[in-house]
Amino acid sequence: xxxxxxxxxxxxxxxxxxxxxxxxxxxxxxxxxxxxxxxxxxxxxxxxxxxxxxxxxxxxxxxxxxxxxxxxxxxxxxxxxxxxxxxxxxxxxxxxxxxxxxxxxxxxxxxxxxxxxxxxxxxxxxxxxxxxxxxxxxxxxxxxxxxxxxxxxxxxxxxxxxxxxxxxxxxxxxxxxxxxxxxxxxxxxxxxxxxxxxx
Amino acid sequence: xxxxxxxxxxxxxxxxxxxxxxxxxxxxxxxxxxxxxxxxxxxxxxxxxxxxxxxxxxxxxxxxxxxxxxxxxxxxxxxxxxxxxxxxxxxxxxxxxxxxxxxxxxxxxxxxxxxxxxxxxxxxxxxxxxxxxxxxxxxxxxxxxxxxxxxxxxxxxxxxxxxxxxxxxxxxxxxxxxxxxxxxxxxxxxxxxxxxxxxxxxxxxxxxxxxxxxxxxxxxxxxxxxxxxxxxxxxxxxxxxxxxxxxxxxxxxxxxxxxxxxxxxxxxxxxxxxxxxxxxxxxxxxxxxxxxxxxxxxxxxxxxxxxxxxxxxxxxxxxxxxxxxxxxxxxxxxxxxxxxxxxxxxxxxxxxxxxxxxxxxxxxxxxxxxxxxxxxxxxxxxxxxxxxxxxxxxxxxxxxxxxxxxxxxxxxxxxxxxxxxxxxxxxxxxxxxxxxxxxxxxxxxxxxxxxxxxxxxxxxxxxxxxxxxxxxxxxxxxx
Numbered sequence: 001x002x003x004x005x006x007x008x009x010x011x012x013x014x015x016x017x018x019x020x021x022x023x024x025x026x027x028x029x030x031x032x033x034x035x036x037x038x039x040x041x042x043x044x045x046x047x048x049x050x051x052x053x054x055x056x057x058x059x060x061x062x063x064x065x066x067x068x069x070x071x072x073x074x075x076x077x078x079x080x081x082x083x084x085x086x087x088x089x090x091x092x093x094x095x096x097x098x099x100x101x102x103x104x105x106x107x108x109x110x111x112x113x114x115x116x117x118x119x120x121x122x123x124x125x126x127x128x129x130x131x132x133x134x135x136x137x138x139x140x141x142x143x144x145x146x147x148x149x150x151x152x153x154x155x156x157x158x159x160x161x162x163x164x165x166x167x168x169x170x171x172x173x174x175x176x177x178x179x180x181x182x183x184x185x186x187x188x189x190x191x192x193x194x195x196x197x198x199x
Numbered sequence: 200x201x202x203x204x205x206x207x208x209x210x211x212x213x214x215x216x217x218x219x220x221x222x223x224x225x226x227x228x229x230x231x232x233x234x235x236x237x238x239x240x241x242x243x244x245x246x247x248x249x250x251x252x253x254x255x256x257x258x259x260x261x262x263x264x265x266x267x268x269x270x271x272x273x274x275x276x277x278x279x280x281x282x283x284x285x286x287x288x289x290x291x292x293x294x295x296x297x298x299x300x301x302x303x304x305x306x307x308x309x310x311x312x313x314x315x316x317x318x319x320x321x322x323x324x325x326x327x328x329x330x331x332x333x334x335x336x337x338x339x340x341x342x343x344x345x346x347x348x349x350x351x352x353x354x355x356x357x358x359x360x361x362x363x364x365x366x367x368x369x370x371x372x373x374x375x376x377x378x379x380x381x382x383x384x385x386x387x388x389x390x391x392x393x394x395x396x397x398x399x400x401x402x403x404x405x406x407x408x409x410x411x412x413x414x415x416x417x418x419x420x421x422x423x424x425x426x427x428x429x430x431x432x433x434x435x436x437x438x439x440x441x442x443x444x445x446x447x448x449x450x451x452x453x454x455x456x457x458x459x460x461x462x463x464x465x466x467x468x469x470x471x472x473x474x475x476x477x478x479x480x481x482x483x484x485x486x487x488x489x490x491x492x493x494x495x496x497x498x499x500x501x502x503x504x505x506x507x508x509x510x511x512x513x514x515x516x517x518x519x520x521x522x523x524x525x526x527x528x529x530x531x532x533x534x535x536x537x538x539x540x541x542x543x544x545x546x547x548x549x550x551x552x553x554x555x556x557x558x559x560x561x562x563x564x565x566x567x568x569x570x571x572x573x574x575x576x577x578x579x580x581x582x583x584x585x586x587x588x589x590x591x592x593x594x595x596x597x598x599x600x601x602x603x604x605x606x607x608x609x610x611x612x613x614x615x616x617x618x619x620x621x622x623x624x625x626x627x628x629x630x631x632x633x634x635x636x637x638x639x640x641x642x643x644x645x646x647x648x649x650x651x652x653x654x655x656x657x658x659x660x661x662x663x664x665x666x667x668x669x670x671x672x673x674x675x676x677x678x
Contacts, residue, residue: 028526087487099453103456116655118652147419156424175573
């Protein structure tokens with residue numbers, strides 16, 4: 001198992017450095033297989049999800065009504081989208097008027113939660129960093145809007161500086177850390193030290 | 200009964216045993232029958248001279264002739280000889296003639312040396328030769344019979360000898376390892392008390408203010424100033440020829456469609472205005488439907504005269520994440536051979552020359568996730584060649600992706616970040632898309648959120664300080 005995984009990884013990696021036609025073809029083949037496996041895993045995941053909730057319904061476990069709703073919705077969508085097609089008007093209608101409003105509503109709740117959290121932050125923990133946090137958030141928010149006829153001198157420039165210098169510096173550090181972590185993880189898998197596939 | 204300690208395992212054994220009860224090692228040197236008998240005869244012949252009463256008389260005479268220090272040595276009592284000890288055969292076989300030539304004082308000293316040697320042998324007879332011509336000698340290499348002597352190996356304990364401290368460390372390590380893979384229920388911390396009244400007040404305030412702004416109009420907010428990345432993006436799109444194929448990735452979840460639709464819309468409108476042929480893809484399963492929804496909104500704008508069937512194809516979902524993107528960038532027509540309608544889109548005149556992602560005139564990626572944006576930058580951008588990569592990002596992903604835009608050479612050629620950039624884009628072309636419609640209400644919501652946070656923070660800080668002062672005062676501490 002480890003030999004196959006390491007060999008596949010090396011072929012794909014070497015394909016980046018050596019522009020050999022044979023390596024390119026092998027690499028493309030591996031990538032194609034990986035995509036097929038990924039798509040099959042998605043289908044297996046859906047089947048497993050349905051099975052878990054079906055068992056919950058069959059055993060009358062607490063909250064089985066929700067599981068029943070999930071199974072019915074899944075069956076309904078499979079039948080409708082399978083019959084009419086993925087971009088048929090019926091499918092688009094279901095997406096536009098059921099899925100998008102539901103997910104957007106959940107996201108909109110964040111406004112209330114975040115505003116309440118920011119308002120009560122000092123009541124829970126008043127420290128230098130909490131003051132800096134709230135101050136930065138307020139400056140950035142206020143700097144992004146401006147009422148006509150009312151402006152605070154230097155506010156826009158300071159907000160732009162906050163988002164371009166400290167925020168970008170932090171993001172750059174995060175990117176470097178992520179890149180180093182990815183290299184280390186890749187090397188561990190290529191050398192067989194880390195075997196997420198088991199074996 | 201006297202005991203003999205085994206030289207191999209150290210266990211005491213009765214004197215009459217020949218082999219150790221514990222490890223079966225030989226306790227006594229091995230002797231042949233002939234040698235035993237011969238040694239007995241020699242002992243009988245020599246015993247009158249060594250052990251007889253005349254010896255004491257002779258010692259008395261010698262003592263008179265010897266120096267005082269030697270007399271003291273001779274007057275010391277003889278060291279006891281263990282019962283099981285046998286006199287070395289080489290001494291026992293010494294001829295009487297040779298013994299007669301020795302002086303008496305030397306003979307007696309030799310006897311003392313023999314006794315001393317016998318003690319050493321009895322204490323540790325590991326090097327004592329039992330048989331053969333070297334029998335009785337110690338400290339010599341053993342002869343072949345001793346080497347080939349087969350005996351049961353002494354039993355050794357395999358139990359690891361460790362200290363209590365080491366044992367404690369082992370137990371700690373074992374507990375850490377066992378806990379690592381085990382199930383540990385989370386310690387339920389008491390949830391911070393949050394009054395539901397405050398939640399309701401904040402939610403109702405937001406709802407009423409935004410609804411009033413939408414229905415009756417409200418405060419007018421200034422449009423944001425032009426940013427360099429928006430200018431660059433509009434120039435890039437403006438520089439591509441009309442009617443060329445453009446790849447558009449709609450990679451955002453339906454939950455973020457309120458923001459992302461508004462951000463992507465001005466870019467799409469400019470592309471449609473240039474009669475670009477749009478090839479839509481997505482790396483999330485709901486992306487293709489999102490793209491259809493977005494294009495239907497563009498189609499409703501009459502002034503574009505957008506002919507859906509002739510100006511785009513929906514290539515659908517690309518599975519595999521980063522791997523799928525790499526495969527698609529190398530050979531899009533092999534990875535996605537059919538579009539969502541089941542037709543083969545690569546025979547379309549606009550796409551028939553596409554063999555890799557670099558053959559598109561422009562690549563536009565719309566996403567709210569930094570990870571997705573990074574996948575496009577890292578997997579697709581190296582294969583793009585001179586084809587520009589433009590990204591429409593949510594406000595949360597903007598700061599993470601901005602370093603790619605500000606790097607040299609640029610890994611992202613154009614950026615549209617957040618609603619403010621979308622409004623700027625609209626203003627550049629004197630259009631009124633979704634972002635411009637949202638702008639005043641969006642700004643009012645932000646202002647309201649800032650006011651609520653500031654008011655709440657001020658009150659919370661006062662309460663916190665009051666509690667601290669009350670706890671610090673003697674009266675408060677007593678209470």
